[in-house]
Amino acid sequence: MRNVGIIMRRELASYFATPLAYVFIVIFLFLANVFTFYLGHLYESGQADLYPFFTFHPWLYLFLIPAISMKLWSEERKSGSIELLMTQPVELSEAVLGKFLAAWIFTALAVALTFPLWITVNYLGHPDNGAILTAYLGSIMLAGGFLAIGSCMSALTRNQVVAFILAVVACFMFLLAGFPLVLDVFRSWAPQPLIDAVASLSFLTHFESIQKGVIDLRDLLYFAMLIAFFLLATAIALELRKAD
Amino acid sequence: MIKTEQLTKRYDSLTAVDDVSFHVGPGEVLGFLGPNGAGKTTTMRMLAGFVTPTSGRASICGHDVESEPLKAKAALGYLPEGAPLYGEMTVRRFLEFIADLRSLTGARRSQRLGHVIEHLQLGGVLDQTIETLSKGFRRRVGLAQAIMHDPPVLILDEPTDGLDPNQKHEVRTLINDMARDKIIVISTHILEEVDAVCTRAIIISRGRIVADDTPTGLAARSRYHNAVSMQLEQPAQLAEARAAVAALAAVAEVEVSERDARLTALPRAGATILPAVSELAVRAGLKLKELHLESGRLDEVFRTITA
Numbered sequence: 028m029r030n031v032g033i034i035m036r037r038e039l040a041s042y043f044a045t046p047l048a049y050v051f052i053v054i055f056l057f058l059a060n061v062f063t064f065y066l067g068h069l070y071e072s073g074q075a076d077l078y079p080f081f082t083f084h085p086w087l088y089l090f091l092i093p094a095i096s097m098k099l100w101s102e103e104r105k106s107g108s109i110e111l112l113m114t115q116p117v118e119l120s121e122a123v124l125g126k127f128l129a130a131w132i133f134t135a136l137a138v139a140l141t142f143p144l145w146i147t148v149n150y151l152g153h154p155d156n157g158a159i160l161t162a163y164l165g166s167i168m169l170a171g172g173f174l175a176i177g178s179c180m181s182a183l184t185r186n187q188v189v190a191f192i193l194a195v196v197a198c199f200m201f202l203l204a205g206f207p208l209v210l211d212v213f214r215s216w217a218p219q220p221l222i223d224a225v226a227s228l229s230f231l232t233h234f235e236s237i238q239k240g241v242i243d244l245r246d247l248l249y250f251a252m253l254i255a256f257f258l259l260a261t262a263i264a265l266e267l268r269k270a271d
Numbered sequence: 272m273i274k275t276e277q278l279t280k281r282y283d284s285l286t287a288v289d290d291v292s293f294h295v296g297p298g299e300v301l302g303f304l305g306p307n308g309a310g311k312t313t314t315m316r317m318l319a320g321f322v323t324p325t326s327g328r329a330s331i332c333g334h335d336v337e338s339e340p341l342k343a344k345a346a347l348g349y350l351p352e353g354a355p356l357y358g359e360m361t362v363r364r365f366l367e368f369i370a371d372l373r374s375l376t377g378a379r380r381s382q383r384l385g386h387v388i389e390h391l392q393l394g395g396v397l398d399q400t401i402e403t404l405s406k407g408f409r410r411r412v413g414l415a416q417a418i419m420h421d422p423p424v425l426i427l428d429e430p431t432d433g434l435d436p437n438q439k440h441e442v443r444t445l446i447n448d449m450a451r452d453k454i455i456v457i458s459t460h461i462l463e464e465v466d467a468v469c470t471r472a473i474i475i476s477r478g479r480i481v482a483d484d485t486p487t488g489l490a491a492r493s494r495y496h497n498a499v500s501m502q503l504e505q506p507a508q509l510a511e512a513r514a515a516v517a518a519l520a521a522v523a524e525v526e527v528s529e530r531d532a533r534l535t536a537l538p539r540a541g542a543t544i545l546p547a548v549s550e551l552a553v554r555a556g557l558k559l560k561e562l563h564l565e566s567g568r569l570d571e572v573f574r575t576i577t578a
Contacts, residue, residue: 029374030372033368033371033372034372037357037360037364037368040360040364041357041359041360044359044360044400045359106355106358107351107352107353107355108355108356108357110316110319110321110351110355111351111355111356111357111416113320113321114319114320114321114344114347114349114351115344115369115372115373116341116342116344116345116372116373116374117372118341269321270316270321270322
């Protein structure tokens with residue numbers, strides 16, 4: 028597992044070696060604030076909490092996270108560096124985990140840089156800081172879920188644009204799994220338990236309570252299992268297609 | 272020691288590598304030859320643990336590449352085809368990354384880093400990003416990566432492909448330097464390379480081994496083996512010379528090149544014709560610019576075997 032750290036550090040450094048990291052952070056912070064103030068009406072609501080901020084995170088992530096995850100494996104396959112990496116004495120699982128963690132830490136950093144908002148609401152009133160912290164945790168778990176899906180999509184293709192689109196579509200399905208748009212597809216033929224199962228996979232349902240500051244272990248477990256599942260799928264996809 | 276037994280790789284309907292078995296021992300530099308698409312890269316990728324064989328086995332220093340992949344990889348230094356690297360990293364960072372993955376620590380780590388940097392003359396470009404380097408330097412970084420942990424076995428897939436003659440010479444010198452205490456396999460489709468570095472050559476065609484011999488042994492299969500080639504000063508004498516040489520009993524065939532007034536006499540199987548031909552040249556009063564005995568033409572053998 029020592030290699031996880033080595034691969035993670037290399038990966039993280041590579042984000043900052045190109046403009047990608049800076050561009051991403053600036054756009055993320057800009058959009059997060061636009062959503063919070065113009066769509067969420069943080070000021071007008073007259074309440075010192077960050078609900079208007081967190082409520083837009085799933086939609087912000089829908090397009091920004093695939094932009095991070097698309098390069099995870101597609102780029103390695105396209106440039107051939109995957110052959111270099113996989114012929115070092117490294118387990119595939121270590122590489123999958125190391126690269127995922129790097130992307131996750133990077134996203135967490137971008138999220139953490141929204142701290143001026145948190146200072147702002149503390150200046151304006153007396154928010155429930157425990158609830159805000161919980162919501163931050165939930166948001167980062169949500170980002171992890173998106174990233175794991177994106178990692179898997181990136182492992183499926185050598186083309187980063189294709190990886191981006193696949194990830195957006197897959198994440199969108201997971202976001203809306205509890206809504207008629209997705210459920211209607213299943214309603215016509217699937218038995219009720221399956222429909223319920225699909226509905227229970229919805230990101231929004233699980234994120235809903237966390238963003239209000241309520242930690243339910245089941246919600247955390249949901250995201251943890253989702254991440255584990257898609258990382259496993261990433262490893263399987265790579266095992267089958269790495270040399271193609 | 273590299274060992275493969277009936278190594279086979281099939282992709283859907285295509286058999287890329289078909290029943291390939293060979294051993295390579297210490298001190299050997301094996302040249303892996305074959306036309307493009309013959310299965311060289313796939314074979315090497317199976318040895319390096321990057322492609323899983325459909326059937327058959329391969330082992331590096333006694334470690335099976337499938338059941339003990341990490342041990343096999345630890346004993347192996349591998350340069351993938353085209354030497355892919357992480358372009359955005361500096362040479363220094365990249366080599367440190369490889370040293371870490373190879374579990375080198377402390378004094379040994381700095382000693383090995385120092386060694387590969389000096390050996391491959393990377394000192395001047397350490398703080399450049401890899402994508403800004405010339406092709407020759409990138410190849411050297413790829414080689415540095417392969418020998419970082421001083422492995423007993425080196426597998427280099429087309430190490431000189433795309434390099435200029437000076438760079439090719441450098442890489443060959445490097446390989447020759449390392450040949451004494453390592454097992455080296457290089458793939459190439461450049462035949463002069465075989466003479467320059469290899470002690471043994473395997474020719475592979477359509478996934479199968481079609482020849483396994485020393486470079487000299489391969490050259491001896493050529494119909495030009497022991498042929499005599501001479502260049503005349505006066506092209507006018509060409510026709511006369513041709514008739515005279517063709518009349519010799521041991522000469523099977525005579526080839527003439529008008530362009531450089533050259534005449535090549537091919538011997539009958541096993542025959543030695545050099546004394547007879549040179550004697551004839553003197554007797555017939557042919558003015559020669561040059562006369563030499565050919566050891567055989569590898570490119571001709573290559574074409575004959577793989578066509």
